[in-house]
Amino acid sequence: QFGARKVYAIEPDEAIQVAREMAAANGFSDRVEFFQDVSTRVDLPEQADVIVSDLRGLLPLFGRHLPSITDARRRFLAPGGRLIPRRDTLWAAVVQAPDLYCRHVDPWDDNGYGLDMQAARRLAVNTYHGGPVTPGHLLVEPKCWATLDYTTVESPDVGAPVSWVMERAGTVHGLILWFDTTLADGVGFSNAPGAPELCYGIAFFPLSQPVRVVAGDTVTVVLRAKLLGGEYIWCWDTRVLDGGDSGRTKAQFEQSSFFEFPISAGRLQKWAADHVPKLNQEGEVDEFILSRIDSSTALGEIARRVLDRFPARFADWRDALGRVTKITDEYGL
Incomplete structure (x- = not known):
C-alpha cells in the first residue's frame, strides 16, 4: 500500500502460512515473497532498502536477536538503507518492590512446614522475572545501562556498571531493566514503568537478600549479558556502601542466571572440553x-x-x- 515494489518476508514458524494467506487475500501475492527459515540461512535475490524486524523477547537481549540483525544488516541492507527499529536504549533502576520479591522468593523462605528449601530459593534469586512495576516502586532516578544501535552493533554481549547515591531511605529488593525504542526520527515507544502496557515487559533482577538503605548510601550494580549458544546468561553483581564509604560495605552479592537451572556434576563433566562423547x-x-x-x-x-x-x-x-x-x-x- 505504501509503494514497495517487492517485500521479502522471513519467518521460521508455521505462522508464516497465515501471512501467506493474508497476502493472497489482499492481492499482494505477486509482491510478497515468503521464506520459511531463520534469516541467517536465507539468501535474498536482491538487497533491500528497508529492513523491519522484531526479534526481541522481554528485552532486546534475547536469543539470537543481535547476531541476526548484524547478519541482516551486512547481507540484506542496500547502501543507504534503513533499519526499523534503529536503536533500543536500556534503562536501569533499583526498586523497593516487596510484592514482586515475595511472589518469587517467599514460598521458599516460609513454606509453613519448617522445611529447608534453600536449594530452590537459590534458583529463584538467580532468575530474572517479568512483572508489573509502577513508578512508585523506583527508589532512584533511572540511568541508561546500554544503547543498542542496530546500524553499528557488532557484539551480542553487553556489560556495564550502574551506580546511584540514595536520596531517601527504603529497602532495595532488586534491579529493574526496560527499554525505549527509536523506530525512526521522532517515532518510538517505551515500556518504562507507568507507560502503556506493551507486549514486552520489565525485567526484575532480585537481590539475594533485601537491603535496607538510607540517604547517602551508594548502590552499584555491574550488570552483564553474555550470549552462549542461543541463550543469554545474565550476571548482576551488587554492592551497597554505607554512606558511600568504600570501607563500609552493607551488602555484597554476586548472582547469575547460570544458577537458575539445576545442573548435575555429571552433566557439567559432559560439557568439559576434554570430555570424549559417544552417542546414546x-x-x-x-x-x-x-x-x-x-x-x-x-x-x-x-x-x-x-x-x-x-x-x-x-x-x-x-x-x-x-x-x-x-x-x-x-x-x-
Whole structure:
C-alpha cells in the first residue's frame, strides 16, 4: 500500500502460512515473497532498502536477536538503507518492590512446614522475572545501562556498571531493566514503568537478600549479558556502601542466571572440553535416519528401516515415521 515494489518476508514458524494467506487475500501475492527459515540461512535475490524486524523477547537481549540483525544488516541492507527499529536504549533502576520479591522468593523462605528449601530459593534469586512495576516502586532516578544501535552493533554481549547515591531511605529488593525504542526520527515507544502496557515487559533482577538503605548510601550494580549458544546468561553483581564509604560495605552479592537451572556434576563433566562423547541410543537413531536421507528414499521406507533397526525403541511403523519426519523437517529439503 505504501509503494514497495517487492517485500521479502522471513519467518521460521508455521505462522508464516497465515501471512501467506493474508497476502493472497489482499492481492499482494505477486509482491510478497515468503521464506520459511531463520534469516541467517536465507539468501535474498536482491538487497533491500528497508529492513523491519522484531526479534526481541522481554528485552532486546534475547536469543539470537543481535547476531541476526548484524547478519541482516551486512547481507540484506542496500547502501543507504534503513533499519526499523534503529536503536533500543536500556534503562536501569533499583526498586523497593516487596510484592514482586515475595511472589518469587517467599514460598521458599516460609513454606509453613519448617522445611529447608534453600536449594530452590537459590534458583529463584538467580532468575530474572517479568512483572508489573509502577513508578512508585523506583527508589532512584533511572540511568541508561546500554544503547543498542542496530546500524553499528557488532557484539551480542553487553556489560556495564550502574551506580546511584540514595536520596531517601527504603529497602532495595532488586534491579529493574526496560527499554525505549527509536523506530525512526521522532517515532518510538517505551515500556518504562507507568507507560502503556506493551507486549514486552520489565525485567526484575532480585537481590539475594533485601537491603535496607538510607540517604547517602551508594548502590552499584555491574550488570552483564553474555550470549552462549542461543541463550543469554545474565550476571548482576551488587554492592551497597554505607554512606558511600568504600570501607563500609552493607551488602555484597554476586548472582547469575547460570544458577537458575539445576545442573548435575555429571552433566557439567559432559560439557568439559576434554570430555570424549559417544552417542546414546537417541543419537544412534538420528544418525541412522540422517544416513538414509539420500534424495531417493521415501519417508515411509526410511521409517520401515528405522523400525527394523531399532524394534525396541518404536511401538510401530507410525511411531518411527513420526521420528523420521521430525528429523527431515529440521534437516531435509
